[in-house]
Each structure stands twice: as structure tokens, then as C-alpha cells.
Amino acid sequence: MASNNNKDKCNVPHLRFPEFSEEWEICKVSELLDFYSTNSLSWEQLEYGTKAMMNLHYGLIHVGLPTMVDLTRDNLPNIKEDNMPKNFELCKEGDVAFADASEDTNEVAKPIEFFDLAGKNIVCGLHTIHGRDNKNKTVIGFKGYAFSSSAFHNQIRRIAQGTKIYSISTKNFSECFIGIPSKVEQTKIATLLRLIDERIATQNKIIEDLKKLKSAIIEKEYTHKTKSNSHIGDFIEQTSKRNKNRAIQNVLSVSNRQGFIQQSEQFENRSVASDDTSSYKIVKKNNFAFNPARINVGSIARLTTFDRGIVSPMYICFRTKDTLFPEYLDYYFETKQFFTEIQKRLEGSVRQCLSFEGLCNIPLCIPTIEVQQQVGKQLSTLVQEIKLEIDFLELLQRQKKFLLHQMFI
Incomplete structure (x- = not known):
């Protein structure tokens, strides 16, 4: 590739293959x-x-x-x-x-x-x-x-x-x-961009397969542990500490796709938080929160990206007890079984919600803490691999966007 340094030629792109110089x-x-x-x-x-x-x-x-x-x-x-x-x-x-x-x-x-x-x-x-x-x-x-x-x-x-x-x-x-341009130059441009498109398609397939593997591991791990006399409520406790002195300014929301994110990010660089955040609930790292009216679409998450933050008073917050590894519960929330159990416990006519009591009543059988940590580590490693592949996909997409901007007039 070569930049266009010929000031006398206007009808040429900023970036082109070096063997071409004629105007388009x-x-x-x-x-x-x-x-x-x-x-x-x-x-x-x-x-x-x-x-x-x-x-x-x-x-x-x-x-x-x-x-x-x-x-x-x-x-x-x-x-x-x-x-x-x-x-x-x-x-x-x-x-x-x-x-x-x-x-x-x-x-x-x-x-x-x-x-x-x-x-x-x-x-x-x-x-x-x-x-x-x-x-x-x-x-x-x-x-x-x-x-x-x-x-x-x-x-x-x-x-x-x-x-x-x-x-x-x-x-x-x-x-x-x-x-x-000439047909020879057209062919070289089209061939390059098609190769990038094919690599993007391959990358999408890699990500799709890794996500399927993750889902399969999760379903295999949790499906045989659904029939039990124990329940989620046996392993968690609600947290309701308020931001009384307004010392914490990091206002968070729970997205059904991204988990915990800053509220300004969810609402397109604008804050919908109250000016007085003293009643907002404090969430610490590895604590959970969910929106009772949106848990049926996946709005429940564990805080991992910040040490602490605050969420709207409408959220229900909780943490795991010592017998339950937070990551192990986190991945259970991705199972089909959990979604099915939620549907059984939704309350309300116009807007259906899940109460903390409803969450606590969902059956859950857990293995030893060592096994929980092993499963959590395996899945977290896979999640990190998926993230790396997604990051690479974004680089490919940015490369294509750059070439579409620079190689045409």
C-alpha cells in the first residue's frame, strides 16, 4: 500500500497499491x-x-x-x-x-x-x-x-x-x-477486501463456537444438580447498605448483555440518576444486583469491573455466603434451568417482577467449594478467550472500515 503523494492528481484515493498511479x-x-x-x-x-x-x-x-x-x-x-x-x-x-x-x-x-x-x-x-x-x-x-x-x-x-x-x-x-479505477486495480482492491471479509466471517464462527462450548459446559455442569432440597436462599444474603453520605459517585446499571456498566454508558452519555443519591444502594465487588422488573430478560449480574458502585434503590442486591463461590452462582444464572424457574415465580399483571423471596426459593444444589472454584476457573478462562477473540474481530472490522474510507473516492 502507498499513500497518494501526487498533488497534481485529484481523482485518486488516499491509499492505493503502489503499482497504480493513473487517475480514476x-x-x-x-x-x-x-x-x-x-x-x-x-x-x-x-x-x-x-x-x-x-x-x-x-x-x-x-x-x-x-x-x-x-x-x-x-x-x-x-x-x-x-x-x-x-x-x-x-x-x-x-x-x-x-x-x-x-x-x-x-x-x-x-x-x-x-x-x-x-x-x-x-x-x-x-x-x-x-x-x-x-x-x-x-x-x-x-x-x-x-x-x-x-x-x-x-x-x-x-x-x-x-x-x-x-x-x-x-x-x-x-x-x-x-x-x-482500471479493472486491474479494481480486482486487487476487491480481492483484498474480500479476504478481510472472509477472515471476519471466520472470526465470527470462532466466537460463535466458543460461546456454544461455554453454554454446553454450563448446561452440563448445572443440569444434573437441579433436583435438590436446597435453594438459592440457603447460600445468599441480601445487602441494602445505602450511600447515606453520598461518598460514592459511581452510578451503575445492570444491562442484560454487558452486566454492570456505568449508567451514563447505558443511557448514551447522560445520567438519569437522582441528584440525591443518598438512598442508592452500595454494591461491592463480587456482589450481585438485579432489576426485579427486568430479570426475565437477563438483567442480573455480579460486579467484577469496579471495586464498588451504587445502584438505584429499585435494584435488589445480595452477596453469597462462604459456602458458595460467587462465580459458580454467576454462571448458574446463565442456565436454561434458571430462566425456567424465574418464569414460575414472576408476580404482577402489567409488569411482572421477581422478588428477593422468589429468587431465594429457586432450587440449587452445589458441590464442594473446591469443585465450584474449579468450574468457575474453567468457565472464566473460556470467557476471557471469547473476549480476546471479540477484541480481534473488532480490530478486523476497524481495518475494513479504514480501508473503505481510504481506498475509494
């Missing part, structure tokens, strides 16, 4: 792509199976598909036989499709390009724009990344219309501009 062609999208009609089939008119016709729904572009779609690997829903559209254009390898609407301006016109159709028939559906390079200006694989670049998407932000839902029309979209 700048053309309107309408000069590159021909557009085809799409259908408006809803999810109710689609199904997964082995039918003859596949359908690309814009929701899949937003949440399910990579930039380069390979139907030997990526799965799409089929159109139910009685909903088959009458007029449609089958997608071809190298065709691009864009989601024309989103709640996020960063996601409007998010593209995919068909890399390998695997001999399958597919049409573009609801809220998509279907384009094809009939002029043969691009190689297969380049367009998906070019339309994902920062340079192109900056134009989309300016033309996206709406308040809660942002959208673009094919007409406005076709008036945007795109930069196109």
Missing part, C-alpha cells in the same frame, strides 16, 4: 448501472426451504448478509408459490442491491453484491434497489465495496429523506457519483 474515472451511478423493478413481498409471503425462487428482502441486507453474497454459503428465503411475482428480473452474478430505507442514515443504501449465485434463481424484493453494470465497466466484487465506501455514503446522507425512517429514491440515488 468519475461517473454518475446512472452512467454505471441500469435499474430493474423489484417486488414488495413481505416476510409473511416468504419461507425458507427448497423452492425454485429466492427473494432478497431489505432486512437481510441490514442484518444478515455480507457485502459479497455467496449463495453457496449465504441463505435467502424463498417466495411461496402462490405469491410468485409476475414481472421480475432475475439477479445475475455481479448485480448489486441496496436497502433504500432505514431508521439509521448510516444504513440507507447499504449495498450487497452477488458474488456466486450457485445456479439459483433470485429476485430483489421489498425496499431494495436492483442495479446491474451492463456497460462492463467493473469487475465482479468491486461495486459492493465501492458503494460501501465513506466517499459514496457521504453523498447518501445528503439525499436521504425522512424523520424516523430515512429513504432514498432510485432517481436521487442514480444522480450520485462513483469513482472507478
Whole structure:
């Protein structure tokens, strides 16, 4: 890779392969792509199976598909036989499709390009724009990344219309501009970014497999210990010490995904804490807290990231007794058994809650403290490995984002 140091050439990216120096062609999208009609089939008119016709729904572009779609690997829903559209254009390898609407301006016109159709028939559906390079200006694989670049998407932000839902029309979209280098340079750019995408896909699979392993170990460890005369209440005690002198300013919340986090982080850099935190409850390291009204979605956690903090008076806080290793109980809260037991004990009609007494009544049989520590150590090691793999995934995603910003105009 080399930076662009040639001040006389404007139509070149900031970063490119060193063997290329010529300027890129700048053309309107309408000069590159021909557009085809799409259908408006809803999810109710689609199904997964082995039918003859596949359908690309814009929701899949937003949440399910990579930039380069390979139907030997990526799965799409089929159109139910009685909903088959009458007029449609089958997608071809190298065709691009864009989601024309989103709640996020960063996601409007998010593209995919068909890399390998695997001999399958597919049409573009609801809220998509279907384009094809009939002029043969691009190689297969380049367009998906070019339309994902920062340079192109900056134009989309300016033309996206709406308040809660942002959208673009094919007409406005076709008036945007795109930069196109030689086909040799296109191929090198597309190959590099596709290799990064493949590594990202592999990394996602590594993380998914490690999470499955963690879940399997947890279920194996705890399932055979569900029938017992002992209960969680035998091994925990409630804590209700208040922040009376307001000495602790670290206001925390319990997230169903991240556990304990600072309240400003959960509520997008704003605090919803009361100005008077003297009634807030103090939580120390390895203590637990849960939101009675949200425990059914997983809002229960052990404090590990801070030595201490305070939580809203609505939270129920507790700690384990000497006979129960905190990590051992922590992983029990991830079991299917615990979720099932919670459902049995929820109280209330409009907002269902779990009381401390309800938590205490959940059956739990524990092994010796030595075995508890061994299980906790094994799972904590696995959790740390998952975190490292997630951190590496984020680095790959940042690398791709950087290249999409620097390698296109």
C-alpha cells in the first residue's frame, strides 16, 4: 500500500497499491448501472426451504448478509408459490442491491453484491434497489465495496429523506457519483477486501463456537444438580447498605448483555440518576444486583469491573455466603434451568417482577467449594478467550472500515 503523494492528481484515493498511479474515472451511478423493478413481498409471503425462487428482502441486507453474497454459503428465503411475482428480473452474478430505507442514515443504501449465485434463481424484493453494470465497466466484487465506501455514503446522507425512517429514491440515488479505477486495480482492491471479509466471517464462527462450548459446559455442569432440597436462599444474603453520605459517585446499571456498566454508558452519555443519591444502594465487588422488573430478560449480574458502585434503590442486591463461590452462582444464572424457574415465580399483571423471596426459593444444589472454584476457573478462562477473540474481530472490522474510507473516492 502507498499513500497518494501526487498533488497534481485529484481523482485518486488516499491509499492505493503502489503499482497504480493513473487517475480514476468519475461517473454518475446512472452512467454505471441500469435499474430493474423489484417486488414488495413481505416476510409473511416468504419461507425458507427448497423452492425454485429466492427473494432478497431489505432486512437481510441490514442484518444478515455480507457485502459479497455467496449463495453457496449465504441463505435467502424463498417466495411461496402462490405469491410468485409476475414481472421480475432475475439477479445475475455481479448485480448489486441496496436497502433504500432505514431508521439509521448510516444504513440507507447499504449495498450487497452477488458474488456466486450457485445456479439459483433470485429476485430483489421489498425496499431494495436492483442495479446491474451492463456497460462492463467493473469487475465482479468491486461495486459492493465501492458503494460501501465513506466517499459514496457521504453523498447518501445528503439525499436521504425522512424523520424516523430515512429513504432514498432510485432517481436521487442514480444522480450520485462513483469513482472507478482500471479493472486491474479494481480486482486487487476487491480481492483484498474480500479476504478481510472472509477472515471476519471466520472470526465470527470462532466466537460463535466458543460461546456454544461455554453454554454446553454450563448446561452440563448445572443440569444434573437441579433436583435438590436446597435453594438459592440457603447460600445468599441480601445487602441494602445505602450511600447515606453520598461518598460514592459511581452510578451503575445492570444491562442484560454487558452486566454492570456505568449508567451514563447505558443511557448514551447522560445520567438519569437522582441528584440525591443518598438512598442508592452500595454494591461491592463480587456482589450481585438485579432489576426485579427486568430479570426475565437477563438483567442480573455480579460486579467484577469496579471495586464498588451504587445502584438505584429499585435494584435488589445480595452477596453469597462462604459456602458458595460467587462465580459458580454467576454462571448458574446463565442456565436454561434458571430462566425456567424465574418464569414460575414472576408476580404482577402489567409488569411482572421477581422478588428477593422468589429468587431465594429457586432450587440449587452445589458441590464442594473446591469443585465450584474449579468450574468457575474453567468457565472464566473460556470467557476471557471469547473476549480476546471479540477484541480481534473488532480490530478486523476497524481495518475494513479504514480501508473503505481510504481506498475509494
